[in-house]
Amino acid sequence: MEQTYTWAEMMAVSIAHEMSDGEFGSIGAASHIPAAGLRLAQLTHAPDLTFFCGGSGASNPKIRRLTESSADYRNLVTAEYQYSLDDVVDFETAIRFDFAFLGGLQIDKYGNLNMAMIGDWDKPKVRGPGTIGLIFTGGFKSSFIYTEHHTPRVFVDKVDFVSGAGWLSGGNSRAEVLRPESSGPRLVFTPLGVFDFEPDTKHMRLRKIHPWTTVEEIQAATGFDLPVADDLRTVTPPTPEELHLLRTEVDSDGVLRRYAPVA
Amino acid sequence: MEQTYTWAEMMAVSIAHEMSDGEFGSIGAASHIPAAGLRLAQLTHAPDLTFFCGGSGASNPKIRRLTESSADYRNLVTAEYQYSLDDVVDFETAIRFDFAFLGGLQIDKYGNLNMAMIGDWDKPKVRGPGTIGLIFTGGFKSSFIYTEHHTPRVFVDKVDFVSGAGWLSGGNSRAEVLRPESSGPRLVFTPLGVFDFEPDTKHMRLRKIHPWTTVEEIQAATGFDLPVADDLRTVTPPTPEELHLLRTEVDSDGVLRRYAPVA
Amino acid sequence: MSKVTTPEAAVADIPDGATIALGGVHSHNSPMALVNALIRRGIKDLELIPTPSAGAPVDMLIAAGCVRKLHVSYVGLEFLGLAPNFRRAAQEKTIEIVEADEAWVVYGFRAGASRLPFLPLPPLYEGTDLPKVNPMIRTTTDPYTGRTVTTIPALRADYGLFHAQVVDRKGNTQVFGQRRFEDVMAKACDHVVISSDEILDEYAPAPDPRLVSIPGAIVERVAHAPYGAHPLSSPGHYGYDRDQLVEYRDLAAAGETGKYLQEYVHSVGDHAGYLERIGVGRLLGLRQTFR
């Protein structure tokens, strides 16, 4: 059978499947894939999932258009509540968000994130945009990591600069410096699959593979040795119902349909 | 000629006369006389005077009804801006307000204010409502004191409890503990007249007398020796134009008209 | 999942000894139906942190013996004078008083909303007597200047009780009047309970999101309480019941608050009974068209 969906649509569906009803979270800039996944989850199994949509001030936008800028004010007009940046930092600091979707120029094997620079701070090879909300990984109940680029340059053994604390150096190292109510990252979503963190070592590991790839390809795209979960499985492609909802209620302009079929 | 105004109307007019165009201030609870004075000033010589109206959230209400509660939301509906308590404390702390209208159970000769209790804190004779915004006398550029009760029990030699710092113990004592950009009280408005503070000693002194009283009566109503300004004068009664504006544009329900003719 | 319930059910599990943040400014917009339900339950030993301008509900809770500790910024009846039961309790030391003020409550809750450890202030308390009687007004070192600065603690409450005009089933709350401190207080509470005059129909058009004051995500329960602020005002819906407030003030001043509580709280079973006691004519007489 011909494949009739793109990797971005698959990724949105993978994200939707992992969302729990009743949770409260946020997404950042240029996060249209997580936005689509969260909205799809609301329309399926998680009607009481709530999310703050980046710089727009929109809580639970119902726009039906996926905007390339999450800060697009058109999200706001269809929202339930207009939050302020005060709300955002209050919730981020007070451990009120169940999750946030976060990314990085570099992501390491313990889920630490770097958005500041590649190389030394004093002599950066590549200057990144900056840490923005990443220190709040110490103020979320937990977080999800998300990237559109699964390469060895993104998934590194150790980040050059810790903008956001993941599980730090693994084991109990995180709880020694941050509040215990704030856990490290739960899952990592990439075009190739879904990853979690091994409960004791807190090392990132492969849990679900997207249909077009293999364990070997994913390992080759990752800059550190990647353990594999015992219950590893290949993700079921989006159902016709999911694609219908995605294309009519979430992304009627087809932003995600313009991605390539496979990553 | 028959007197055709009340002492509360006279007091509102006295307040209006002392207001400067372009200043920015606030009033507190149950402050309908200052509210009327400020609105009258806006309608006469001070169109760019701005004030925050107590607990209502209303900046520059234009209600035409004087509400007995300054927190009445009807002020808000006719306002230019809905401020938050965040705004209020920000402006109060950052020395942004040119003035505030403040009162006290006790007011002493240096303009210190007490709203907490008469007697010892450990054994209060009369418990007052509490300090509310009075510590912000240390965060206004200056302040106006206002009371509807000019008696020796209100105007005391020394307050039993300093809720709000006036000129403290006079002279330079205030500048030694508070920020120099924040001055002590400028004027005191009572039913009997208008008072200022002697520039060097910072002792309260009589500056203007309302038409129905005398220096001697005012001294008798004051619990400390009251100096008199060299240019002491009796206040001119409200003009017909002022009374017309007051009764049609500021207080159309006649709240101030229900006070007694003289205090 | 709907969060909507009755005023009585909404506060049924608040335990004795809880710390409560209480909404409302002077004679306006306090969650009276929730306060009445707490009094009717005979709740005890509350630590109460009202808004900086607190009025009749605090005085009633004191009279009913519900309060152990009170943060005092202002507790009074505004244009109706001092709060008699608060005054007596303070003079007779039957409740513990935290000698506080607007800065304590507003900055305290602001710090609590973000779980900041404490808050340093520029010179404000200096020169006043508050630090002498409030041992939680302290000092630390400013690491940028080396100078000593005054600090206040962050405030948090177990429960936040607030009144609103319209709330949807998810708890998205519209407060039409004095704005945007209920939101900060709510953020500083572990559990947020809103009483509301109206519950938005599930299929009604959503309100302008800029007019929603508290996000549903942090609201746990919504008590449907028509006229739920009575005898206080509910901005845009009804004015305060001046006659009943005067009745309260006069009974309280005479040391007979019990008569008021018997008439309006204990002798009725719930908020629905309270409204019947007040009567249709009187309630409709409070409607105010001024929006």
Added chain:
Amino acid sequence: MSKVTTPEAAVADIPDGATIALGGVHSHNSPMALVNALIRRGIKDLELIPTPSAGAPVDMLIAAGCVRKLHVSYVGLEFLGLAPNFRRAAQEKTIEIVEADEAWVVYGFRAGASRLPFLPLPPLYEGTDLPKVNPMIRTTTDPYTGRTVTTIPALRADYGLFHAQVVDRKGNTQVFGQRRFEDVMAKACDHVVISSDEILDEYAPAPDPRLVSIPGAIVERVAHAPYGAHPLSSPGHYGYDRDQLVEYRDLAAAGETGKYLQEYVHSVGDHAGYLERIGVGRLLGLRQTFR
């Protein structure tokens, strides 16, 4: 007294070396007419504190040589990638970088808005590398627990430059989009300048006061700047000009930002000239009906 003036006059006396708080989030709602006027003047040595999500205007000011010091939370072009001039200046050390983040900017301005001496935080920076490269992230003693806590300084700016949709002659400012941080930043500035697409007619009905974002009392000047956020969006009025942003990004990436600045800033005399250069058809093509 009207505060209304032109974009050029509104920024004419901002001196070299000033600290500037700059509004706008990503591709939305920055005061571009004011930024262009500053670049045209050849202003130098600015200390720039943008919102936590800064974009093209910061990159342009860097390219034009106006910036000495930059507080970096996020400087990028969001869906169009990295900010080329910021990236080069940071890599080549031609500007001083304060390695900051959202907490630094938001809590910093919040503290600055009330002139708090500094702000203590719960554990957040702990475990990250920011304190290693930002010497203003410090510690002090929590006087309530005795523990050491991390602190950041209060932020204030000499001038705050913000864009709005509608402003009245007294400066009461309506921002239709992302809400309520411009207001906090404005409170932390000595001088506030607003550019606005529209100036409210003096005799027009007053807007709902709940929708006014910044009070006129703290606004010093209002620059009437129709399409004053172009090529960024102005919420409710027009979308961002994606083609021009791509043109900017491509020229900037190629090291040819000067061509862009020559075309759109230096070769036109003022904002009116800028709009003529863009042309009516293109501007009207950006109108968005979505309110």
